[in-house]
Amino acid sequence: MIRSVVAFAVRRRVTVLMVALAVIAFGGVGFSRLTLDLLPDISYPSLTVQTEFPDTAPGEVENLVTRPVEEAVGVLRGLQDIHSVTRAERSEVTLQFDWGADMDNLSMEVREKLDRLTLPDETTDPVVLRYDPALDPIMRLALTGSDDMQLLRRVAEKDVKEELETLDGVAAAVIKGGEEEEIQVELDQGKLASLGITPEQVSEVLATSNINRPGGSLESTESQYLVRTLNEFDSLQEIQELAINPMGRAPVRLADVATVRWASKDREEITRVNGTESVEIAIYKEGDANTVAVADVVAEALVFIPEELPEGMEITVLFDQSRFIRTSIEEVRNALLIGGALAILVLLAFLRSVRPTVVIATTIPISILATFVLMYRLDVSLNIMSLGGLTLGIGMLVDSSIVVLEAIHRRVQAGASLAAGAIEGTTEVGGAVAASVLTTVAVFFPIVFVEGIAGQLFRDQALTVTFSLLASLVVAVTVIP
Secondary structure: OHHHHHHHHHHHHHHHHHHHHHHHHHHHHHHHHHOOOOOOOOOOOOEEEEEEOOOOHHHHHHHHHHHHHHHOOOOOOOOOEEEEEEEOOEEEEEEOOOOOHHHHHHHHHHHHHHOOOOOOOOOOEEEEEEEOOHHHOOOEEEOOOOHHHHHHHHHHHHHHHHHHHOOOEEEEEEEEOOOOOEEEEEEEHHHHHHHOOHHHHHHHHHHHHHHEEEEEEEEEOOEEEEEEEEEOOOOHHHHHHHHHOOOOOOOEEHHHHHEEEEOOOEEEEEEEEEEEEEEEEEEEEEOOOOOHHHHHHHHHHHHHHHHOOOOOOEEEEEEEEEHHHHHHHHHHHHHHHHHHHHHHHHHHHHOOOOOHHHHHHHHHHHHHHHHHHHHHOOOOOOHHHHHHHHHHHEEEEEEEEHHHHHHHHHHHHHHOHHHHHHHHHHHHHHHHHHHHHHHHHHHHHHHHOOOHHHHHHHHHHHHHHHHHHHHHHHHHHHOOO
């Protein structure tokens, strides 16, 4: 089999050359389209269902919330373990699944079961939480320049947030800090008691007077009309003029028994930059977006966004994940280039001839570019682990070519023609070269099947080493002869 492959490569030199050029071209395209990340995609097979139950003791939360949730989600496929933590006003149920489970589908199944679950009316809707390092923000910005925290928060939400979320690759911009505005209604208990009105009645009137709900549809013989009930508050005065007592009695306005005003929500977090209070903007990328590309788009937008802000306000970049990625990738890439250069210099020192050194050196770029094609097809990102795999294998890429070229050279010196020497020499050592490469592949490739964090972390490294070694074997028995 090896003889026939080598014979074809020697007789069809133009075909082999064109295939090699095609691999180089496709490798360049694949390299340009590879996702650039710091680490491989790591997914933990766990979900947490969190439910809030205000003003309740832990025992009550456990009986009314935690146990029903456990019963509802405890029959999911692939579930390995389930445990819960119940504390005052909160229930947390954590589900552990098999490594490699499809967490997106499992998240949907959990939500479907929770939708069919009946919990006390006072509980909030259960929230399904999933820890994924890829879901961390790629950038954190700080908006500063004003002592009015309400104004700072309003500018961040209305101007900066809306501008950033229109950019390609940006999934969301989350605002933290500042003072979030709300309308507060402070009831006068004495006036309410004298009029025979309870706070619950006021709360019910406010809830039913500010609605935007679908109202069904009206159909005729020719058309169908969708009906919505719209009755939302437009101003503070409209809320103050709201009648809160039952019909048939003298009207009582909300302003008669309460103070209605703009105010700020109770603050749960404060962000500061260099001791100055600020508003933080966390930027999240879309799931399949390139972290570095999204960060570049945001950086370009940050050039002109400050021009639209009120005077004195400015945006500061607190954290940029792309900087760490660039630095790490550049360091590994430099190590790769230095390793390749040193390998060529060692070849030149021992072979003492430029021509065979150049022939063997072609193995390195062709093998690496072929690896980029396979990485792109198998959705392996360009990260420090995959580049580390290339760096690890770069010295081994020339081993097969050295052995093949030496065998060809020996045959030619013995009197064989170049074509015959190439065929006979490569055939002679082809089996040994293939066995050598495959034994090395047999060491690295099984890492792909390791489960857990280790498997996810080293999978890309194992694949790149395997791809590059197999590509170098093909180059050694086709391009080199």
